Amino acid sequence: MLTYSFDDRGGVPLYEYLYNQIKQDIISFKLSADEKLPSKRALAKNLNISIITVENAYSQLIAEGYIYSVPKSGFYVCDISSAKPMSADKPQRVTKPVTDKKKYVADFVNNSMSKDSFPFTVWSKIMREIMSDSSDKLMVRSPSAGVDELRNAIADYLYQFRGMNVEPEQIVVGAGTEYLYGLIIQLLGQDMKFGVEDPGYEKIARIYGANKVECVHIPLDEGGISIDKLEESGADVLHISPAHHFPTGFVTPISRRYELLSWASKSSKRYIIEDDYDSEFRFLGKPIPSLQSIDVLDKVIYINTFSKSLSSTIRISYMVLPKPLMEKYKKELSFYSCTVSNFDQYTLARFIDEGHLEKHINRMRNYYRTQRDTLLNCIKKQSSYNKVKISEEHAGLHFLMEIETKLSDTELKKKAQQAGVNIAFLSEYFYDKSNAKSHTVVINYSGLNQERIEEGIKVLFGLI
């Protein structure tokens, strides 16, 4: 008869302790396969515990497949071939400082946002309102493409601030543009060839790579994507940022825009993904109109994010699909759950509707303009100012600075880093290095610490 002492069971319930003892005996082969166990009544009597305790232990062992019951006969041990005891150590917590990145005097590569910029108070107030007045809606599963309230708000926003006329039903909300790229691949097909800008934002090509779709790098000329090279490349889908190219800052002129649309019109497979990532931050004049707004042939997929305009703390992006593609999405991909929580969706919708997004963007535009002006003034005061040429400073959150120097980009970058200043060169963003333009620094200023700009610039200019 099985006999166990319950002296060491600590705070574990009786049945669980018994279950564990029997399980250990089965795992260690003290009880062998098909061996009969005592009846519940007999074991209860032997251990001086209640029958219900034995019953619970046996039930758990049956559920997990350690024993089986034969009606009107009793309980038997299952055949366990090679069980191994699991380790019982408690996992170690990871504790790291908030950031373990190298601390620079100035980091002109980092494009994070200012820490003080997020409107916590308003956001939190709206969240509380949503929780108290819309808790019913919060518990209803979001449609795949996002809740109506947010899609309405985005359509209004695009109309007012980008002059775009899209229907809320064309909008798909998702947790970040990277996630939406993945959806686009699934929507258009894995066998499409995707073309990206060279130079460009490297991550886009990596995402196509990770999804195992063919991706070609297409060189730019002074008007943006070169149409000849585009035709040569055999790309089906072109991924571009016509309003503000990264990192050169070029705006694709209207004539080239029509050429691109004309290229797209030549095959039913062809599409253009318009990545409008920082169109809100233009310091001179109005925002550049989107390519989507002059597309009458349903060839442009417009994509944008609130992670840039609002905060990277928020992970909400969206795309505007041409109507026929939206129909395809509904048929083929709308089984996916929306990746943005209802909380965030409803909060953002109200945040936009009540005008807070507009205010926030205006405030941030001023903030970044000041950042940029401080930086430019600082640069102008340097004695070797005549050795640099600034360009593309009127939009986005970075500009270019061409330097007269005998040092190679790699040498200068290394020297700067050793002196405590992090910089990136335009040449680093080229896939085809033979086209790369040297001696041009890409200066990101969105995340700069205002108090250390002067120091950083002095250090940098001391090297050139």
Added chain:
Amino acid sequence: MLTYSFDDRGGVPLYEYLYNQIKQDIISFKLSADEKLPSKRALAKNLNISIITVENAYSQLIAEGYIYSVPKSGFYVCDISSAKPMSADKPQRVTKPVTDKKKYVADFVNNSMSKDSFPFTVWSKIMREIMSDSSDKLMVRSPSAGVDELRNAIADYLYQFRGMNVEPEQIVVGAGTEYLYGLIIQLLGQDMKFGVEDPGYEKIARIYGANKVECVHIPLDEGGISIDKLEESGADVLHISPAHHFPTGFVTPISRRYELLSWASKSSKRYIIEDDYDSEFRFLGKPIPSLQSIDVLDKVIYINTFSKSLSSTIRISYMVLPKPLMEKYKKELSFYSCTVSNFDQYTLARFIDEGHLEKHINRMRNYYRTQRDTLLNCIKKQSSYNKVKISEEHAGLHFLMEIETKLSDTELKKKAQQAGVNIAFLSEYFYDKSNAKSHTVVINYSGLNQERIEEGIKVLFGLI
């Protein structure tokens, strides 16, 4: 000389109005390609406006590519081949009732959560705390796999409530399990053959389908996935729910678990995805240990979600990767941004650390047990109770009800729907319909309205 009246410009700034007038003249070919525009000074004088206004208008036209400037000569019209005016109608808002689904007396298919169940007050309190005491951390970009705080909290939780010993570094946080499946495909490779359970949760196969990876359906026997059929299928990666199969509710016994691990050990390509979607809701005894906890060969990818245990309002899921796969993730996929906002990550971490998740799950387990008991009691009171057999009622949020009936599943389903009761049959979850078991209803009760259970059951039993 260009002449425009400013009488109708309304509230538009002067420069923007002028820019629009000139742009319209270019688009409508009133101004032709390469035509010279008046100098800034001359146009300003002619229109009786300031030079700076003309300058701003010309700058915008240059930025958008409508005109170009030739140094020391002047401004010229670009060649615009086929511009089309954009429509200026404001987009229509979509307004729909909160839900446009058919209203049933009782819906036994719907598996949404109770509307009153989400701990809004605590969640909101923690969010406010996070905003006020951690706003710095909120603005720092999350590591790709999630912030340390949340990964620590999840590791602790898995240790305490699932007896699993995983390191926080093995955890990847993402916006929903569906998103994580996509990452797994990218991690293991598009050329792998994925095996899913038949019957099973249809969405999983659809996700593999949408990602264009080969997916085979593997039949179950009484012990779960049939090893013979698994070998026959040629699957490399097996996607299963060993703790509680959907929809049959079967638990994979320990012997079969070892057979599955043994199958996985036979090739370096082979992996098992353990989908532990509702392991928290077991009403009898302890939770079933995970397959991951007996895997010593790094073959099991464990995946779970808080959308089920906490609320579908929250979109946070996670997976535990075997250490070598985590290394691969870091190398190949950690360029991806985390899809869950920092807000939600830090809030959930604190929610778990302070014990609220445990309390919430205990409360929900009781709530669902009551739901289930009400439902079962109701069923027992029906006069045709002897015609049904209930099984698998001890875990998860659904059970099976076999019905003695001469009607086909399709007929009975239709009759029930006409009478206002929505039901789904086990047979609907079979891919290979020739294996399908008839006359068994899958009764989901998580989202049932308690007050209408009795009415719904009466209607249903009136039909059988």
